[in-house]
Amino acid sequence: MSILSEATEIPRKTMIMFFLIDTSGSMEGEKIASLNDAMRETIPDIKDISDSNADALIKIAVLDFASGTEWITPLPQDFDTFRWQDLEAGGVTDLGEACRELNSKLNRNSFLQDKVGNYAPVIILMSDGAPTDDFNGGLATLKQNKWFGAAIKIALSIGQDADNDVLAKFTGNSELVIPIHNKAAMKRMIRFVSVTSSRIGSAKAGDGFGHEAKEQQVVAEIQAERQELDPEENIDEGW
Template sequence: MGKYDKVEGISKRTMNLFFIIDKSFSMAGSKIGTVNVAVREVIPEIQQIAEDSADANIKIAVLTFSTGAEWMYQAAIDAKDFKWSDINVDGMTDMGHAFKLLNEKLSRNGGFMTDAAGSYAPALFLLSDGQPTDDYQKVLNELKNNNWFKASLKAALAIGDDADKDMLAEFTGNRESVLTVHTSEALKKLIRFVSVTASKIGSKSSNAPVDGQDKTKQDDFNKQIVNFNDQLVDSQYDDWN
């Protein structure tokens, strides 16, 4: 139980942290293995952030995509109760299908944004090593009109040089929050950093969003990502093989 859970008068709002993970065949081997280890290891840190927060209850949702897309759980799970289930690879890279499911759940009507006490803008973390194999553009344009998506904190990891960084920048809205990794160690460090940073920034109270987006939070998020990435030195070789 968190130290603020029973404090009278405190109504904690929810901050949903979304992991959107490519599990196509090209992610086989050390890539998906590193993702599984990194997210599993960072969950306790997110749980601690949620426990220590006076403002927010953090929930976690995981959306995977290959040939089609699916949620790991059919609801966003309280961080304290979340159990990671290892992801296995298969199929193509139907990113458009993932965006469709994300758009459906970024809503109060049958979605994940329904808590009675209200919600902070979510944090969206997209990981991919390839290019979409379906027609994602129309669905992404529809997603961009979703007010929760507009307000969200966004980051993307391009795993290796084959990842479509232009498309990932379309998702995040800027190049600063698209990071490229070439080694399993760098991938693990960045998953931890982005997850923890998004949880800390996203779960803090702030002023009302400007034009549908909390500019202060997103700017702070981008700045911290860029600073961390500048300090992270990848190996001189690609170790995915």
């Protein structure tokens, strides 16, 4: 068999999906249970996108924040081996510390050290309340990070008490703050946002398809999906 006839696997760049998840006490009960269910069902869909992408290998990194922070994934993990472990709720909302902790990993000496290279990450923040620490200081530090600036950033605003102004500061775009008011919307939007952002974020750059174009496409697809929500999923009452 000649060398040319042998299949050669071309190394793929890595794109990391960061999930920053609020597990403070206000998330206890149906909120955290619905989040766990939605994440467990979404993981196989993202794995399929990664498996079918010839240019990018998608990995996951999960940061749990409440009274302090904890990386559920000490290092970014392949979706081939990742298994969702249910999160529990309790404590306050240290979102400022979560920003600082994310900043510490967004560099080539930490989570972005793939030898082939990295695509700009996708960062999905989920929260149902207001920060109880120095959020503005933490975000100011994070905003100095070029990887954060280039990332697709989406926030899921869970329930009536979520601080949408804070979440919009994080995403830099109020159109990327998605309200969730019940279990049905939680399940649908976590899956849709995760799948959509992973597909667009891992697309090969070029031909004008840079960061701004990717963000605009994410916004357009999310707006279209929200218009398709059933009334029971789109109500303003609930949590």
